Amino acid sequence: MTERNARRGGRPGAPERADTDQVRRQNRSLVLSTVRRRAPIARVDLGTATRLSPATITAITADLISEGLISAVTVEHAPRAPEADGEPPAPSVRGRPRILLQLNAEVAYVLAVKVAFNKIVLVVADYEGTVIARREESPPTLRETRASFPRLLVALIHDFLAAEKVPLRRVAEIGIAAQGFVDQNTGSVVWSPAFSERDIELVRPVRRAFGIPCFITNDANMIAQALHWADPVVYGGTFAVIFVDYGVGLGLFVGDKLHAGADGSAAEIGHMNHIPGGPLCRCGRRGCLEAFVADYAIWREASAMSPDTDPADARPSAADLLALEAAAKAGDARIAGIYHDAGRALGYGIARLMALVNPGRIVFTGASTRAFPLIEAAMHEGIADALVEDLRRNTIFQTLPWDQDMIITGLIADALARLDSEVFAATDITRRTEIELPREERA
Template structure:
């Protein structure tokens, strides 16, 4: 990890304190008793955990205006004091960086977008640094310190090492992004896969709140999947858990950039759809917007491309349901612009391929702009901040 020192550390050195804090963050305001029940802890453990958090201003007690008896534990609800700290989140795409400044409750206070004219490490790092400086200036106006920066990048990302192992859209290999960005911004930096970052935000604040097992599937430039199993976002032993974009759905299908054939992404990713619409129509289709327009106009061949894409996505989602049995699958991503063209095929392929009661999985669509992905990056920074003291040797 990088050597940047925090200006401030979270005043909790036990897993219980982090657990209580995240419970109140997602479900609050909560009384101590409610927090204990949700976190699976004793009321005494909760009282012990929240004391330093209240003293340091991270948690606040909402008095109900009436005098409380002094005997027994206070029944006043606990809530996270969102104004106590700020965090920056940045989502890097192939052509722009989307940045947000959030409070401790991950509410977006300011958002920015900056175009990327090149994808090399130096150029992206420079753009991320400029964006962070802009948001740090905004934070000064709010009078609160920024305690971390989260960066979300597509591809194979090792969050523990802070390294982007491979990002196909940026064409990066083994880039120590956390270390580089910490050196240029002066902030503690968390780097994670963009879909996993979005999944953290959905787990804490979105359609996954209260669910112990769910998945987020994103469709667009790539096909991604974030997994929550037994209440934890799963990265896998090598950081690539949930790569349904590279599940083979047609062994004789088109080649994929990963080296295999007929992957979900090779059939249903944006670039694949554009190529297939171009081939099916004989027209010089420039991008997804044009491909989408042709399909909506009913041009022969274009709709069929989207139908096949829907089938591939449906089969990929069924694979997740069969393996993990999630309560819910949330479909998001910029590819949802085409949802009306392949919703029926996604559902049909899912129903056909889901085994037994796996088909009872609640499949939802949730259009989320890239600001929400940047918010996910900020959520990973908050997560790193509140669990930093649990690392071995601390």
């Protein structure tokens, strides 16, 4: 027994074995994630990208091939993959064919579910992240109750998988992204503009119905996850995504990790109070930032409605918003002033975010970013008024066109990353003849 183990009272070699297993798990996860991002990739390029030794790469990839997680393909004079630091690939040298590694797409599927106002999107992706089936449903969500919506969701998932002939045994995880506040501890939608009732539990009913691990998250979080997945260099470290549309959402990465808080409801910037006692927000409170910036807030003010008007009664159409934007751009001073005030309010909210977490990059997206030229100058005025220059000089601001699939992409990326790091990175599955996916007790 080593001196360290003797002091701990453990059995000989136990900590060393635990340390070794942990290192192997981390290395397997690193190899899987690198193959996922850069496949097809040769072992030598994989070693360069991961900085693991040739012996380690050989051992890990041999195990992953034997388990069916990755496959090797022979390619004549294949070009080398880009270097890990982004440098151009070295010229390929003619000679014997190269053996390239890629993921086995059929190892596992993930199901992504987006829950929004009067819309449910269901998507199945394979282990490579390729979408293989998709469906959109338009149920009147406001009519659903705490009891009825979980049943509806389970039925929609069941019908979707059956219609698309997706084997349930291949589905490794179900991810749900919802508008509003979610509680990951209870697996519930605490509040959402999509529903008239609160505390709608979704994770447990789905787990019971299908016996498949399930998680729930906020939709804005998955936008940030999608960007990080697409380009972890640009969208890495500490950065924020501000989603402006039917509401104002925030996805936040801190130290290269998604920050969801204690229960998944972190970063609700839209519901930070801007002016106490201000206009009515969809959450039922008054003066939230969203009540000054979201599309319904702009429309309510432009239509000369009372600030007490329920946001549900101030829902503009896409045509309504386009008309407002056109009027402001054409010189309508009143409408332009409304956008200016919204931009300034957003700037004050962003200044608080910058003071708290010091993001290196802030990205704006959502359908309302179409009107960003109308609010951008005022937003920067608000930031400058609320925050000293020293705390804002290094942050990069970026606007991205809205892509509704970003939320789904984030769900898929999140689920696959979890499979890589928590399921398939485990060393106790080596040399199995068939991959066993995690399953839970069904009701």
